[in-house]
Amino acid sequence: MPKDHGIGASQKRREDVRFLTGRGQYTDDINLHGQTYVYFLRSDVAHGKINSIDTSAAEAMEGVVRIFTGADFEGIGGLPCGWQVTDRFGQPMQEPGHPVLARGKVRHVGDPIAAIVAETKEQARDAAEAIVLDIEELPAVVDMKAALAEGAAKVHDELSSNLCYDWGFVEDNKAAVDEAIKNAAHVTTLELVNNRLIANPMEPRVAVGDYNFANDESTLYTTSQNPHVIRLLMGAFVLGIPEHKLRVVAPDVGGGFGTKIFHYAEEAFVTFAARQIKRPVKWTSTRSEAFMSDAHGRDHVTKIELALDADNNFTALRCETYANMGAYLSTFAPSVPTWLHGTLLAGNYRTPLIYTNVKAVFTNTVPVDAYRGAGRPEATFQIERVVDKAARELGVDPIQLRRQNFITQFPYSTPVAVQYDTGDYVATMDKLEEIMDMSGFAARRKESEAKGKWRGLGVNCYIEACGIAPSNLVGQLGARAGLYDAATVRVNATGSISVMVGAHSHGQGHETTFPQVIAEMIGIDESQIDIVHGDSSKIPFGMGTYGSRSLAVCGSAMVRATEKVIRKAKKIAAHLLEASEADIELKNGKFSVAGTDKSVDWAGVTLAAYVPHNYPLEDIEPGLEETAFYDPSNFTYPSGAYACEVEVDPETGKVQILKFAAADDFGNVVNPMIVEGQVHGGIAQGIGQAMLEAAIYDENGQLQSASYMDYAMPRADDVPFYIVDHSCATPCTHNPLGVKGCGEAGAIGSPPAVVNAVIDALASGGKNVGHINMPLTPHRVWKAINS
């Protein structure tokens, strides 16, 4: 019988009752008395000098409350960047200003120029049309290599060039890597693009700013994955509002995928404007605006080389990447191609020498930042594509080549600065071969051939570093803040529990899983436990949810706080039972004295903690509430092996994904159903990247795929039924739950399997192509077949 309670039970998501019955409370559901609406007039050119903005006619229009431009933000901070990268030469990255509203220049299509606050949305939009702009269009830089060329137009005039940084890692390895590649028996080289993506959460971004002048308090309601981070960044760096006067609330959030981590101009604007006009200000992004104002993801152009010795052992890996930052540095942008990418380049393999060079480039495009996986999908794609290509060049089985080079001893210190605590890559690969029915592939290929189709099988492994992050380590790497988390476990008098957590749930199911952990620890029913999240005024602190960190970091803080609660409860129980504390055992929600039949139940103790008649006040404070902060000592390293089977129609280039299997090692699993759901969603996004999605700019910096008419999101019939397994668990060694995190794995682990499968299918049809860049649209595949 599978468990139906506590850790390991596939409990249904309790939050879904609210979401599926329309009872969710999203930011757009928040409407405040006297609320106004803001419309942002955005640049329609990629690069231009603002000669003048004439708002006089617009100001006179019906319903207009006030119009703001960059000039209104004189003396107010710009949007800060949370990570500083130091370049190969020991110099800090070039860090341009990021004004809330454009000043002097516009730098991408969608850059906000003016903000019109009016009584209604339509009035604001009408007034925007009456603003007279004189913008002198400048040449736009879009292509990264062209942006670095001599004489290229500069996105930021105050910087010396469009180069944000030129980063080398590990710089001391460079010469040895170059040497190893020169002397290798075989070198496989691959040039590839990691396509630019737009996250497209179902709920677009929304922000409502409110100000109570009577007590000088500001409140921001926003679609955020991390309300405390927004409070810190916006309060301290942009608007100068101290924390006790600033509350940030992220209520139900309809998907984030990374793009709702960052602090955005619109959030700062509504908070600022509400203080100015002393009325609430609301902004709801349209989908069209989301395409040009939500941070994009990925967008790397890479050359990767893998060196092998005569026995096919990997001897060195060299990676050279151009990473697009877009027009401004979004909150975590500099960290993505560096510390979230370079440190992952060992993958699952014993490659002794690794060097990566990353040039981060400013262009006249929307800022690029973390998107589900962030850096790790890019690393995985590079490694797993080049390994597959090497196998093909050497005529060896791609699974065998991987197995031969697997890391098998743990802990393992990579040449790229991280130490994997546990893993079993052989086990996940064995499991993958089994669940994918690989032995039946040859027969399935024949069936496809009989229909005139080419069938291919692709596999890949992945490793990710998540549970972000050990604060000391990331501090050394340039993070301007540590990344621990916190939880308060508040036990109520009758024994029910409210847990205030810093993690934010926007699809992850925390409201279900977190109580399962505490229920297991105490032995009470989950229905007795609720979590509270998303409101800076209610929770102690928290860095939010991203990097598959919620359970590994915030969950660990919750465990620590619960342990404190239990310790104190035992003391109270010992007093009530007139026994020694050391003899008290807690089991199934009951405290008993070892070796006796004396006991008191959970609620008896909690009641005594709050309404004591007989209480050892000299020894123990009344009440039962504990807070813990948790800073992980290492990252966690989920890993796994994925496989994809495709059928290619050689006449049209259309690819159908027939089968997809994932064998993951997430360590211990609290709710298997939710974990599987996370993997399903991640794979859908990975297949989206591999097959469908691409944000494409023309040479003038106009986004061509600017709506769902041209930006292809995966639909249900684009993806197969997934076969997922997480039974090969090697628990994390350094957090109390032994959990590793599962939120990003699907998106990290799936694109290479898809591409490898298509390359394999083409090879079976006699077309040996080295690589096809994602997304593998019918057009691109057809071209590859016919080139």
Next chain:
Amino acid sequence: MYAFDVTRPKTVAEAVEALGAEEAQALGGGQTLIPTLKQRLASPSVLVSLASIDEIKGVCADGDTLTIGGGTTHATVAQEAAATYPALAALAANIGDPAVRNRGTIGGSLANNDPSACYPSAALASNATIVTNTREIAADDYFQGLFTTALEPGEIITGVKFPVPQAANYQKFVQPASRFSLVGVFVAKYADGVRVAVTGASEGGVFRWTEAEAALSADFSPAALDGLTASADGLINDLHGDAEYRAHLIKVMTKRAVAAAN
């Protein structure tokens, strides 16, 4: 959206009168027009909804002719044309999603004449007659290029008369994002010959592939197309496929349509 008024006439005559107003525009299912209004790309003063006019709704088979009211939704065509003209019903069943099919109308689709829309290929391949409040227009005269038709301002499509073919099939190769046709080919075989209409491919909108028609009229089999190639001249080059790819797909889809129709 800009502000506008809405009227809901009950008859074609009332609708025609209402459309006489300055800047008035007909509203069918709104599946094209409403998004255009949301983007503020159109600013009609009054929308004349055709949704309450019963006389332009419905599917009616009469001998060799299938007549579909201009206000008939895709969903209704998918259901009610299935027995008489299955290829047309299948085309309708594959437009957009259920919400689009339950609102969007054949009249709206033909009036809009989107170069990637499905219905224009069926109308052209079937040599359909577009019936309006004032006249009847042969499909060959009706389609006049991108988003351009023979309709006069204020003219309403009240119906479409489809001669029912002996055999027909529509092959839609979808554009991955919009799922409109990247290339769609409608093949219809009549006693007096075969017609092949291509949508999605050309910068000039739906067109007939006359070489294929001649070959298929002589021999209605996929092999009859072997020696032909569709020209890439004037075909669309965009994010989703270049002209050469579209030209290739025209032939592949035509062959598949013939195979499926046989």
